[in-house]
Amino acid sequence: MMNPDKTQLLWIGTRPQLSKVAVNEVALSTRPLGFSTVVSNLCVLFDEQLSMSDHVTAECKSCFFQLRQLRLIRSCLAMDSAKTLVRAFISSRLDYRNSLLVGAAD
Numbered sequence: 001m002m003n004p005d006k007t008q009l010l011w012i013g014t015r016p017q018l019s020k021v022a023v024n025e026v027a028l029s030t031r032p033l034g035f036s037t038v039v040s041n042l043c044v045l046f047d048e049q050l051s052m053s054d055h056v057t058a059e060c061k062s063c064f065f066q067l068r069q070l071r072l073i074r075s076c077l078a079m080d081s082a083k084t085l086v087r088a089f090i091s092s093r094l095d096y097r098n099s100l101l102v103g104a105a106d
Contacts, residue, residue, distance in 0.1 A: 010039045011048055018048055044097050055097075063090050 011021050026033050038047045038054050045055035066089040074082055 009033050009035045010037075010046065011035060012050060014049065042097075059093065059097075063093060066090055066093075 009026060011018055011023075013021075023035070026035075038045050040046075044052075045058055046052065047054050067086075070082070070085055070089065077085070
């Protein structure tokens, strides 16, 4: 995963546009900065085409992990308690950054 303290730069464009970019590094007064194909901002992963496919993949992995953890204790819980935990661990993760996906391409 990316280092949250590291400054990251991202070229954004279509595949044909990005194939024309020949710059690999930008020199600033402090240090040279390289480019990434995926960057993180507010725990959201953005790729160079803004497809958010890396973000969706990461969120799915996280939600499936939470569901597998809940499966281990499901037999000890009442149905209402299980529903509450699913809402707390799964639904809240999906809703937290849901506004970023409004209008995103399919």
